[in-house]
Amino acid sequence: QVHLQESGPGLVKPSQTLSLTCTVSGASITTPDHYWSWVRQPPGKGLEWIGYMSYSGSTYYSPPLRSRIIISADTSKNQLTLNLTSVTAADTAVYYCARDLNRGLDIWGQGTLVTISS
Amino acid sequence: DIQMTQSPSTLSASVGDRVTITCRASQSISRWLAWYQQKPGKAPKLLISEASSLESGVPSRFSGSRSGTEFTLTISSLQPDDFATYYCQQYNSYSRAFGGGTKVEIK
Numbered sequence: 001q002v003h004l005q006e007s008g009p010g011l012v013k014p015s016q017t018l019s020l021t022c023t024v025s026g027a028s029i030t031t032p033d034h035y036w037s038w039v040r041q042p043p044g045k046g047l048e049w050i051g052y053m054s055y056s057g058s059t060y061y062s063p064p065l066r067s068r069i070i071i072s073a074d075t076s077k078n079q080l081t082l083n084l085t086s087v088t089a090a091d092t093a094v095y096y097c098a099r100d101l102n103r104g105l106d107i108w109g110q111g112t113l114v115t116i117s118s
Numbered sequence: 119d120i121q122m123t124q125s126p127s128t129l130s131a132s133v134g135d136r137v138t139i140t141c142r143a144s145q146s147i148s149r150w151l152a153w154y155q156q157k158p159g160k161a162p163k164l165l166i167s168e169a170s171s172l173e174s175g176v177p178s179r180f181s182g183s184r185s186g187t188e189f190t191l192t193i194s195s196l197q198p199d200d201f202a203t204y205y206c207q208q209y210n211s212y213s214r215a216f217g218g219g220t221k222v223e224i225k
Contacts, residue, residue, distance in 0.1 A: 006129040037214060039216075046205065046216060046217075046218050046219040046221070047154075047156075047205050047207075047216040048216065049213070049214040049215060049216055051209070052214070060212040060213065062215075063119050063213070064214060078157065094126070096161055096162075098161075100209075102209060103152070103168060103209070104152030104154075104164045104166075104167040104207065104209065105152070105154075105162070105164060105207070105214075106164045106167075106173070107163035108162060108163075109161065110161060111161055
Protein backbone atom coordinates (compact mmCIF):
# COMPACT_ATOMS: atom_id res chain seq x y z
CA GLN A 1 0.00 0.00 0.00
CA VAL A 2 1.46 3.32 -1.06
CA HIS A 3 1.63 6.04 1.56
CA LEU A 4 2.88 9.62 1.34
CA GLN A 5 3.77 11.80 4.31
CA GLU A 6 4.70 15.47 4.20
CA SER A 7 6.94 16.98 6.86
CA GLY A 8 8.61 20.28 7.57
CA PRO A 9 8.39 23.46 9.62
CA GLY A 10 4.94 24.82 10.22
CA LEU A 11 6.15 28.42 10.44
CA VAL A 12 8.52 30.22 8.06
CA LYS A 13 9.54 33.87 8.13
CA PRO A 14 8.89 36.12 5.14
CA SER A 15 11.69 36.23 2.56
CA GLN A 16 13.07 32.88 3.76
CA THR A 17 12.95 29.52 2.03
CA LEU A 18 10.16 27.04 2.67
CA SER A 19 11.46 23.48 2.62
CA LEU A 20 9.20 20.41 2.83
CA THR A 21 9.85 16.71 2.52
CA CYS A 22 7.55 14.04 1.17
CA THR A 23 8.41 10.53 2.34
CA VAL A 24 7.03 7.79 0.12
CA SER A 25 6.47 4.25 1.35
CA GLY A 26 5.12 1.23 -0.50
CA ALA A 27 6.53 2.33 -3.86
CA SER A 28 9.85 3.54 -5.19
CA ILE A 29 9.94 7.10 -6.44
CA THR A 30 11.95 5.78 -9.41
CA THR A 31 9.22 3.34 -10.49
CA PRO A 32 8.70 3.89 -14.24
CA ASP A 33 5.80 6.11 -15.25
CA HIS A 34 5.42 7.47 -11.73
CA TYR A 35 5.36 11.20 -11.19
CA TRP A 36 5.29 12.97 -7.84
CA SER A 37 3.38 16.21 -7.62
CA TRP A 38 3.20 19.01 -5.09
CA VAL A 39 -0.09 20.83 -4.63
CA ARG A 40 -0.98 23.61 -2.24
CA GLN A 41 -4.19 25.09 -0.89
CA PRO A 42 -4.32 28.48 0.84
CA PRO A 43 -6.79 28.59 3.73
CA GLY A 44 -10.35 28.70 2.38
CA LYS A 45 -9.22 28.66 -1.24
CA GLY A 46 -8.82 26.22 -4.10
CA LEU A 47 -6.11 23.80 -5.11
CA GLU A 48 -2.98 25.03 -6.88
CA TRP A 49 -0.65 22.62 -8.65
CA ILE A 50 2.96 23.56 -7.91
CA GLY A 51 5.07 21.11 -9.89
CA TYR A 52 6.25 17.55 -10.21
CA MET A 53 9.29 15.35 -10.42
CA SER A 54 9.20 12.29 -12.63
CA TYR A 55 10.56 8.82 -11.93
CA SER A 56 13.60 9.73 -14.07
CA GLY A 57 14.29 12.93 -12.15
CA SER A 58 12.93 15.43 -14.63
CA THR A 59 10.89 18.28 -13.23
CA TYR A 60 8.20 20.66 -14.38
CA TYR A 61 7.00 23.64 -12.43
CA SER A 62 3.90 25.81 -12.54
CA PRO A 63 4.81 28.90 -14.59
CA PRO A 64 3.79 31.47 -11.96
CA LEU A 65 6.06 29.80 -9.38
CA ARG A 66 8.85 28.59 -11.68
CA SER A 67 11.39 31.19 -10.62
CA ARG A 68 11.08 30.27 -6.93
CA ILE A 69 10.72 26.49 -6.90
CA ILE A 70 13.06 23.55 -6.85
CA ILE A 71 11.84 19.98 -6.46
CA SER A 72 14.53 17.42 -5.75
CA ALA A 73 14.77 13.82 -4.62
CA ASP A 74 16.82 11.60 -2.36
CA THR A 75 16.37 8.16 -3.89
CA SER A 76 18.25 6.47 -1.04
CA LYS A 77 15.58 7.70 1.37
CA ASN A 78 12.72 7.53 -1.14
CA GLN A 79 11.96 11.17 -0.43
CA LEU A 80 11.11 14.26 -2.41
CA THR A 81 11.87 17.79 -1.30
CA LEU A 82 10.11 21.01 -2.20
CA ASN A 83 12.01 24.27 -1.81
CA LEU A 84 10.18 27.54 -2.31
CA THR A 85 12.30 30.67 -2.00
CA SER A 86 11.49 34.25 -1.04
CA VAL A 87 8.19 33.36 0.60
CA THR A 88 5.49 35.87 1.47
CA ALA A 89 2.20 35.63 3.32
CA ALA A 90 0.60 34.58 0.01
CA ASP A 91 2.52 31.30 0.27
CA THR A 92 0.67 30.35 3.46
CA ALA A 93 -1.13 27.13 2.59
CA VAL A 94 -1.59 23.45 3.22
CA TYR A 95 1.01 21.70 1.08
CA TYR A 96 0.32 18.23 -0.28
CA CYS A 97 2.43 15.73 -2.13
CA ALA A 98 0.65 13.23 -4.36
CA ARG A 99 1.35 10.36 -6.70
CA ASP A 100 0.71 11.21 -10.32
CA LEU A 101 0.37 8.32 -12.75
CA ASN A 102 -0.41 10.66 -15.65
CA ARG A 103 -4.07 9.92 -15.11
CA GLY A 104 -4.74 12.16 -12.13
CA LEU A 105 -3.36 12.29 -8.61
CA ASP A 106 -4.48 9.02 -7.12
CA ILE A 107 -2.71 8.95 -3.74
CA TRP A 108 -2.23 11.99 -1.54
CA GLY A 109 -0.43 12.74 1.67
CA GLN A 110 -2.42 14.20 4.55
CA GLY A 111 -1.00 17.65 3.90
CA THR A 112 0.96 20.01 6.11
CA LEU A 113 0.07 23.60 6.96
CA VAL A 114 2.84 26.12 6.46
CA THR A 115 2.30 29.64 7.77
CA ILE A 116 4.44 32.51 6.58
CA SER A 117 4.78 35.04 9.37
CA SER A 118 7.40 36.96 11.27
CA ASP B 119 -0.50 27.59 -20.51
CA ILE B 120 -3.82 25.73 -20.30
CA GLN B 121 -6.44 27.33 -18.05
CA MET B 122 -9.37 25.45 -16.54
CA THR B 123 -12.61 27.33 -15.89
CA GLN B 124 -15.02 25.58 -13.58
CA SER B 125 -18.65 26.51 -12.94
CA PRO B 126 -20.60 27.16 -10.87
CA SER B 127 -18.39 28.10 -7.95
CA THR B 128 -21.17 27.22 -5.52
CA LEU B 129 -24.18 25.00 -5.96
CA SER B 130 -27.07 24.53 -3.53
CA ALA B 131 -28.91 21.25 -3.87
CA SER B 132 -31.04 18.77 -1.96
CA VAL B 133 -30.58 15.07 -1.34
CA GLY B 134 -31.81 13.20 -4.38
CA ASP B 135 -31.12 16.04 -6.82
CA ARG B 136 -29.23 15.56 -10.06
CA VAL B 137 -26.17 17.79 -9.97
CA THR B 138 -23.98 18.90 -12.88
CA ILE B 139 -20.62 20.65 -12.65
CA THR B 140 -18.83 21.97 -15.72
CA CYS B 141 -15.15 22.48 -16.47
CA ARG B 142 -13.92 24.16 -19.63
CA ALA B 143 -10.35 24.00 -20.92
CA SER B 144 -8.79 26.99 -22.69
CA GLN B 145 -7.53 24.67 -25.43
CA SER B 146 -7.82 21.04 -26.42
CA ILE B 147 -6.80 18.55 -23.75
CA SER B 148 -8.30 15.50 -25.44
CA ARG B 149 -9.77 13.33 -22.67
CA TRP B 150 -7.00 14.06 -20.17
CA LEU B 151 -9.10 15.38 -17.32
CA ALA B 152 -9.60 14.23 -13.77
CA TRP B 153 -12.26 15.05 -11.16
CA TYR B 154 -11.69 15.17 -7.41
CA GLN B 155 -13.86 15.43 -4.32
CA GLN B 156 -12.55 17.23 -1.25
CA LYS B 157 -14.09 17.41 2.18
CA PRO B 158 -13.05 19.96 4.83
CA GLY B 159 -9.69 19.21 6.39
CA LYS B 160 -9.02 16.27 4.08
CA ALA B 161 -6.90 15.66 1.03
CA PRO B 162 -8.72 15.49 -2.30
CA LYS B 163 -9.93 12.13 -3.55
CA LEU B 164 -9.66 11.11 -7.18
CA LEU B 165 -13.10 10.24 -8.55
CA ILE B 166 -12.73 10.13 -12.32
CA SER B 167 -9.81 10.03 -14.74
CA GLU B 168 -9.66 10.28 -18.54
CA ALA B 169 -12.83 12.40 -18.40
CA SER B 170 -15.19 9.49 -17.80
CA SER B 171 -13.37 6.56 -16.19
CA LEU B 172 -14.63 5.96 -12.67
CA GLU B 173 -12.01 5.09 -10.07
CA SER B 174 -12.37 1.86 -8.19
CA GLY B 175 -14.76 2.16 -5.27
CA VAL B 176 -16.42 5.38 -6.45
CA PRO B 177 -20.22 5.07 -6.47
CA SER B 178 -21.85 4.72 -9.86
CA ARG B 179 -24.00 7.81 -9.26
CA PHE B 180 -20.88 9.77 -10.27
CA SER B 181 -20.19 10.07 -13.98
CA GLY B 182 -18.09 12.21 -16.27
CA SER B 183 -18.43 13.24 -19.87
CA ARG B 184 -16.68 15.31 -22.48
CA SER B 185 -17.76 17.45 -25.40
CA GLY B 186 -14.79 19.06 -27.06
CA THR B 187 -13.11 21.19 -24.43
CA GLU B 188 -16.10 21.11 -22.07
CA PHE B 189 -16.23 18.47 -19.38
CA THR B 190 -19.05 17.58 -17.04
CA LEU B 191 -19.23 15.84 -13.71
CA THR B 192 -22.71 14.56 -12.91
CA ILE B 193 -24.05 13.18 -9.66
CA SER B 194 -27.26 11.42 -10.60
CA SER B 195 -28.86 11.43 -7.15
CA LEU B 196 -27.10 13.53 -4.54
CA GLN B 197 -26.43 11.73 -1.27
CA PRO B 198 -25.57 13.26 2.14
CA ASP B 199 -21.96 12.11 1.77
CA ASP B 200 -21.62 14.04 -1.50
CA PHE B 201 -21.75 17.52 0.02
CA ALA B 202 -18.18 18.60 -0.63
CA THR B 203 -16.04 20.65 -2.99
CA TYR B 204 -15.23 19.27 -6.43
CA TYR B 205 -12.25 20.12 -8.62
CA CYS B 206 -11.27 19.32 -12.16
CA GLN B 207 -7.65 19.01 -13.27
CA GLN B 208 -6.15 18.67 -16.71
CA TYR B 209 -3.10 16.54 -17.37
CA ASN B 210 -2.74 16.93 -21.11
CA SER B 211 0.29 19.15 -20.85
CA TYR B 212 3.28 19.12 -18.56
CA SER B 213 1.38 21.54 -16.36
CA ARG B 214 -1.45 20.08 -14.30
CA ALA B 215 -3.77 23.03 -13.73
CA PHE B 216 -6.82 22.72 -11.50
CA GLY B 217 -10.17 24.37 -11.96
CA GLY B 218 -11.31 26.82 -9.32
CA GLY B 219 -13.60 24.36 -7.56
CA THR B 220 -17.34 23.93 -7.03
CA LYS B 221 -18.73 23.75 -3.52
CA VAL B 222 -21.89 21.65 -3.32
CA GLU B 223 -23.96 22.88 -0.39
CA ILE B 224 -27.14 21.70 1.25
CA LYS B 225 -30.16 23.65 0.04
